[in-house]
Amino acid sequence: VDQLVKISLDGQHEIMVKADGFPGKPVFLNDVEIDGHGNIYVSDSGDDDGKDAGIYQISSEGEVSEIINAKSGIKRPNGLLMDGYNKMLVADFGTGDLFQLDIANGKATKVNSGFGGADGLVRDTNGFLYISDWAGGQVWQLAEPKATPQLITDEYESAADIALSADGKHILMPDMKAGKLYFLPIK
Secondary structure (H helix, E strand, O other): OOOEEEEOOOOOEEEEEOHHHOOOOOOOEEEEEEOOOOOEEEEEOOOOOOOOOEEEEEOOOOOEEEEEOOOOOOOOEEEEEEOOOOEEEEEEOOOOOEEEEEOOOOEEEEEEOOOOOEEEEEEOOOOOEEEEEOOOOEEEEEOOOOOOOEEEEOOOOOEOOOEEOOOOOEEEEEEOOOOEEEEEEOO
C-alpha cells in the first residue's frame, strides 16, 4: 500500500517506486493506470478521512510527481481510467462520485455521482463504462461518464476493482469479502 511494484508474468518482481520515492507520504496506494506514452498513474486513497490522498504520475523515465493532492476536491481517489488525451476518470471511494481529471492542470470536474464506495473503472470494446461499488456490492454501466447509470448487479458483498476479460465478453469482478472472483457477462 506504500510502494509501486512491477510483477512480470513469470512471477518476478521489482520495486519501481519505494515509499520514500513519492513526493507525498503514500498511505493507501490503490489503482494503477497507464497512458499511451508509458506514464503510470497511481491513486492514493489516503486514510479514512482522505488525509494524504492524491494521484501520482511516474514518467516513462521514472520521475515521480503529484498530479493532485487532498485539496483537489476528490476525497479518496480510487479507480483510474484514461478518458482521452490528458484526461482521466477518477472514482472517489469517499463520496461515490465520478470525476474527470485534466492531468495537465490537475483540475477535477465532477461528472456523475451515486456510486457508494466507488472502486473500479473499466471501459468495454463498445465504449460502455463500468463502475464498481465496493461498499454496496454493485456494478453499474454507463453509456458515457455523464449518462444515467444502469445497475447491472447488486448481489455481491463487496465489488472491488474490476477488469475486462481478454475476449471482451466479461467483467472480472472480485468480491473481496466473499473471497471469490466472478465473471459478469457483458450484454
